[in-house]
Amino acid sequence: MKRFAALTLLLAAPASAELIGGCQFDRDTLTFAGSPVEQATCLLRKVELMGKKAPQPLPPVIKRLMERGGAPSEAQEAAAIAAFPQPYRIYAIGYQDLATSQTEAGVPLLYFVIHDTSTPFYGADRFPKHLDNDPKVNSFESYLAAEPVAHIFLNRQGQIWGAHDFSIPWRATKLESRVVGPTARGRFVHIETVQPRRFLPGATNRGQTYGPKPGFSPAQYRMLAALYVYASARAGRWLIPAFHSTVDDGIPDAHDDPQNFDLKRFASELEKLLSA
Numbered sequence: 001m002k003r004f005a006a007l008t009l010l011l012a013a014p015a016s017a018e019l020i021g022g023c024q025f026d027r028d029t030l031t032f033a034g035s036p037v038e039q040a041t042c043l044l045r046k047v048e049l050m051g052k053k054a055p056q057p058l059p060p061v062i063k064r065l066m067e068r069g070g071a072p073s074e075a076q077e078a079a080a081i082a083a084f085p086q087p088y089r090i091y092a093i094g095y096q097d098l099a100t101s102q103t104e105a106g107v108p109l110l111y112f113v114i115h116d117t118s119t120p121f122y123g124a125d126r127f128p129k130h131l132d133n134d135p136k137v138n139s140f141e142s143y144l145a146a147e148p149v150a151h152i153f154l155n156r157q158g159q160i161w162g163a164h165d166f167s168i169p170w171r172a173t174k175l176e177s178r179v180v181g182p183t184a185r186g187r188f189v190h191i192e193t194v195q196p197r198r199f200l201p202g203a204t205n206r207g208q209t210y211g212p213k214p215g216f217s218p219a220q221y222r223m224l225a226a227l228y229v230y231a232s233a234r235a236g237r238w239l240i241p242a243f244h245s246t247v248d249d250g251i252p253d254a255h256d257d258p259q260n261f262d263l264k265r266f267a268s269e270l271e272k273l274l275s276a
């Protein structure tokens with residue numbers, strides 16, 4: 001009887017359904033497993049040292065958005081834009097009506113991925129004392145490149161550099177670049193949030209580092225919430241928030257960012273914006 005049940009199960013599983021990583025990304029549908037609430041719960045697990053993941057409760061505001069679906073109201077989008085500093089605010093108004101990315105097969109944007117830059121890297125040196133005002137920590141210079149790695153760079157003062165517009169399909173995870181490949185581009189937008197790193201005691205390789213505590217500034221949580229509302233408004237639906245490390249969970253040599261991310265702080269900034 002047992003053997004029969006196992007056989008039935010085997011036959012029921014289609015051979016093409018390959019699920020990738022801890023949150024089970026389906027390369028055919030380009031979606032993680034489960035309902036939006038289940039996906040957000042998996043993708044917002046706390047990222048600890050060396051990329052270890054720990055479950056944490058989904059804040060009520062995020063749970064509500066994932067359950068109800070829909071999109072930000074015009075007033076909520078306006079509140080998000082009003083929260084942006086210049087010059088990004090003017091840019092955001094200019095691009096407000098432009099649709100967000102989709103994949104080459106026409107699958108629309110769904111995931112809002114939060115990263116930490118892990119830059120500047122201090123090696124065995126101490127972190128600067130006043131991270132939020134440190135010119136080197138908050139400079140965008142080291143991220144300037146012919147092909148910047150993410151859509152957005154957000155420093156500790158809350159300044160925003162829009163490197164690629166949200167309409168541009170772009171990749172910043174191993175899931176997109178190494179595992180699924182170009183067909184996944186456009187399904188994710190990426191926010192690089194400035195946080196320095198240094199070696200763990202005794203470490204000599206970049207896979208063994210830690211970030212400061214608190215990990216991010218109040219201005220960064222405020223702007224992450226505003227960017228989330230703004231990107232969701234342009235996408236016409238509440239995007240599913242995620243972390244880099246949980247998106248790449250189970251993929252070898254995956255990054256361990258963002259470190260020391262306080263999900264409750266993000267949720268409370270989001271709550272403030274939505275009730276504005």
Ligand SMILES: [Zn+2]
Pocket residue numbers: 114115116172244255257
């Ligand atoms: Zn990252």
